[in-house]
Amino acid sequence: METCIFGYGTLIPKHYREHQTVAEISGFKRIFHPGDDYGLWYPFVIAKAGATCRGLLLRDPDGSLLASTDKYEGYPDLYDRVEVPVTIVRAAGMNGEHIMAPTKAWIYVPSTKTSSLTLDRIFKQMKKHDKDAYKDMMENDLWLEKMRRDHPQLLSIVPALFE
Known part of the structure; x- marks a missing residue:
């Protein structure tokens, strides 16, 4: 059975x-x-x-990508891996072939350790010292802005990522 991974961050420039x-x-x-x-x-x-997040669907027919991504993402210490439903926005491969939509994919979410030791601390600091930066981070997709700036080729290769 084919495994799928939902890449929303550093996996985008790594695998696009x-x-x-x-x-x-x-x-x-x-x-x-x-x-x-x-x-x-x-x-x-x-x-x-109520939030949504767009990313790339990484298909893994033999499980090797999942194993290497687990290592890359620091699973299970930095990230936990959970299976979530996905909606296909644009289903075309590099050669334009049709891709059947899976119903679920693995996504890497902050582990309990990461959330309690890192994110909670960062969020508290931001709320206390830089409320505007916190608000900007929570209201805007600053990662996609970075991808647009640092990897402009993504705009033509996977434009639906930015819609």
């Missing part, structure tokens, strides 16, 4: 050449702050009712 199916998950918000002050050089997703 091989995986160009844009998908969306509901109930999660991607958060990222580009400044050095808060130590978030990569994004996380947090559960948030």
Whole structure:
């Protein structure tokens, strides 16, 4: 059985050449702050009712990608892995072939340890010292802004990611 991974952060620039199916998950918000002050050089997703997050659907027919991604993402210490429903936004491969939509994919979410030791501390600092930065991070998708700026080729290869 084919496994799928939903890539919403650093997996996008790492895998966009091989995986160009844009998908969306509901109930999660991607958060990222580009400044050095808060130590978030990569994004996380947090559960948030009514939120959606777009990313790339990485197909893994033999399980090897899941194993290497677990290692890359620091699973299970930095991230936990949970299976979530996905909606396909744009289903075309590099050669334009039709791709059947899976119903679920693995997503990496902050582990309890990461949430309690890192994110909670960062959020408290931001709320106390830089409310505008916190508000900007929570209201906007600063990671996609970074992807647009740092990887402009994504705009033509996977434009649905930015819609």
